[in-house]
Amino acid sequence: MQWDIVIGLEIHVQLATQTKIFSGSSIAFGAEPNTQANAVDLAMPGTLPVPNENAFRYAVMFGLAVNAEIGRRSVFERKNYFYPDLPKGYQTTQLEQPIVGPGYVDVDLPNGETKRVRIHHAHLEEDAGKSLHEDYHGMSGIDLNRAGTPLIEVVTEPDMNSAEEAVAFARKLHSIVTSLGICDGDMSQGSMRFDVNISLKPKGSDQLGTRTETKNLNSFRFMEQAIAHEVERQMDILEDGGRIIQETRLYNGDRDESRSMRTKEEANDYRYFPCPDLLPVVIDDDFIEDARSRLPELPDARKARFKEQYGLNDYDAGLLSGDAKLAAFFEEAAEHGKDAKLAANWIQGEFSARLNAEEKSVAESPITGAQLGDLVVRIADNTVSSAGAKKVFEALWTGENDNVDAIIDAKGLKQVSDTGALEAMVDEVLAGMPDQVAQYQNEEDPKKRKKMLGGFMGPLMKASKGQGNPKLFNEILVKKLGG
């Protein structure tokens, strides 16, 4: 049987506020356990929550960026369950009256199509702490530094029909929140976490199948794998005539395995009710307009501008505009390098490869956009060959030297482009290789001739001590050998 895949996402986005959503503790990552947890975060008796205005501002900015209605009256509720890293025994969250109502995001797919994914709503809530199960002599440790970190949970409609679409949407959302500056986007530290709801239905059917939820995926790669895994699992069950159980599953990316965490029957009754410690928050026009005035350029607008301003094609513009930091890096490189297309190629090639290899973010890059731009200038004006440029890049990256021209000088990477000198070298080399010259000239097939041309390049580069401009060598060779 043919199946339609139906996917909806719930995304937890940690907001990059200075302090927690209901207390004055810092939310900076990486502090010693429990050093960023005050009496309110520890749920000491009698302590009370005080809402952080910035969390509301960020949520409204997000709502505006995804074309959503803003909830004018925003109500916090208590979601009751016991867990050691949940200090109050309930999570303060929103249910009936969230701050962000229905909206949508348009996603460019790899096949060139654009897909609209509807946002059901997004709500503000507090994160829980962390349970640490290692190194405590068989006991568990509790770190409450994260408890109370502001989150928005974004809930989509089930509008995605493949892992590719889901990942493209997830990347787009990442791009939106990082561009807004409301989230640092660092997925390895849990700044964005994805829950994926998946169901299958017979192709063309309008009846949705039973769904499962795979929780807490914290990389795009795991998300893609987890979806593929779950689709296959469900398909196997359905094709064997089985039934999908509504349940929450955990995916282990290292083993490509998933297991059931709890079924619907085992689910908690969270006993939601409005939190009596927090009055409903009324969002007025002034607050919304203030948030609107803080909106930076968003990825869609930036992509259009990159095509227009830098003459990039759709694909390059899409890739470079998605991540706010990468976009800024590109613009700096393009500005310094004059040749935007060449800068774009270098960023997507050497630069991205190096970041990936070292698992670094753009912010952690040891080289600046300006440096890469300087290098682009020297490639464009033929001062260095592309092989030489890679050596310059390497020296910049390792911090050997921070000046492109100084590196070119020090390493003797400057190309010889003096045609007279190059012609003399070609004459000399060709004179020493009469058999190869004759062979070349007797060859009829242009493809083979082209290949044979390469045989002269080695000796030429050797003769020029690696500094001859290969492009010019090529031109001179063709001319001297007679086409």
Next chain:
Amino acid sequence: MHNKSVAELSRELESGKISSVELTQQFLDRLKQEDGKYNTFITITEEQALTDAKAADEMRAAGKATAWTGVPFAHKDIFCTNGVRTTCGSRMLENFVPPYDATVTEKFRQAGAVCLGKTNMDEFAMGSSNESSYFGAVTNPWGLSSGEKRVPGGSSGGSAAAVAARLVPAATATDTGGSIRQPAALCGVTGLKPTYGRVSRYGMIAFASSLDQGGTMARTAEDNALMLNVMAGFDPKDSTSIDREVPDYTATLNEPLKGLKIGLPKEYFTDQLSPAMEEQVRNAVKEYEKLGATVKEVSLPNAKLAIAAYYVIAPAEASANLSRFDGVRYGYRCEDPKDLMDMYTRTRAEGFGAEVKRRILVGTYALSHGYYDAYYLKAQKVRRLIQQDFANAFKEVDVLMSPTSPSPAFIQGEKTNDPVTMYLEDIFTIAINLAGLPAMSVPAGFVDGLPVGLQIIGDYFAEARLLNAAHQFQQVTDWHQREPQ
């Protein structure tokens, strides 16, 4: 000195006739000697009190004294006190020492008041007789002479009985469904529950957050005014506190009552009330007429629904508020837990008393899937109807008057096995909490040698008017000056 009011003690200290250290020592000596009979204190902080008294004398010497500087008083053990254990009447917090002050505690500290210790209370403020305290029942000083141990009311029974027994001139208290007014009535003292949001709840251990309100307990209305002057005000640490100017509540105590319009809600004068009690209350109202007030009957048609709505909303909020007592971070933890579930269940089974568990169960049930609409949402609708009833009444009159409790202090153990009868103790007080209004209880006579309280209910933020009405009444009556034998 122990018979003097806060206002009088303040004048004694100001005149230099006595130092705060001397005064504090006298009160401490009396407290240690007398409290065995009543059990009104859970913790006496003798050393801290004397240190504070010394500081108060220095504050006075430096010319920085307030009306409270050097005056002894006590806090209900629901207010967190930095460095002093705060139990909330529960085994769960038997050894809990908060590293912070409640806002109320901090304000009294800043005023230079000398706290002698923490008063007994029903566990987590859940009770109307002070018999649910882990630290033992409190005995009402009234009725003791006839050999009967009577309840002081609750949950602020320790504060009320301590004031009645002249162990302290004043004590803080809290009121969720009548926990200031009912014990004040049963102990023959004056108590005020302010408008919801008037006094910060920060550091006041929560029972039912939308109903809880800190307030005052003393023998005179004037002392209540002096207390509220310290306690009232907006607190950025409590999102439900209200940013509104705080008047000097003593400034209007002597306003004449001529023309005051009093409403008597007919639903509060029914056969729930014994004829003897009713007579005392009606006599008190007559005193007001003599002072120039006019009286008319009004109706609160939904009043009869108040108890039912309250016993859904309050337990529902409590069931979540008390979830933090899980043995993980502070407070009681059971011995040798086998695993997490064992730690949770035994910690809470052993740490909480029967009434607290009963209310957690009721609240959990009321919020459960499938019952929420029928109980919690319905109760919230009733709550709005009750608010509307009062709003309508205050279009016609300035204050409402009623009995505070249906009967005087009962004998310990009489109602402990019958929770519903116990809940009816608050039949006249509970609607006020649901509406968030301010109300007082003022001593207004005796039945069989036991004090009777008159409840005066005001519109939102009408505390000054209530205190004025109570003070004027106390100028022409002496019920509040009677001392238990």
